[in-house]
Amino acid sequence: MHILVIHGPNLNLLGTREPGVYGSQTLAQIDADLSEKATLAGVELKSFQSNHEGALVDRIQAAGSDGCQFIIINPAAYTHTSVAMRDALAAVALPFVEVHLSNIHKRESFRHHSFFSALADGVICGLGAQGYQLALAYALEKLKNPPKRPT
């Protein structure tokens, strides 16, 4: 039983990548913070980053049968293009929160559409790395008190 955090392309460069847009924390720091919080709550947290759409689809598919209970995902640029990742999330039918460090709605119009949002429990954007913490707080609460009826 665990929570899976999935990071899409270029997020491995966090810390040096456009810090004015994405902040100065590295991906390793973000993952370590999440892991620590999850452990304190008695839940295992796994993280996965890839720059490859197929690898991300494969990881989402694996989550359907490896004990994953919840996904926190920042699909990064694939947010705006990937029907394949969206379909994989629909196929495994796991609850997920979509996170973006930047406020995609304040940015270029090509970032305004997400293929994921309509399937997500919720979407957090524009709050920097704190968005992941808020998504984790939601996931932990949901795992503690699963909904009685499908939502």
Ligand code: DQA
């Ligand atoms: C992002 C926003 C995307 O538009 C962009 O392609 C990213 C990161 C974010 O976290 O703000 O790579 O998902």
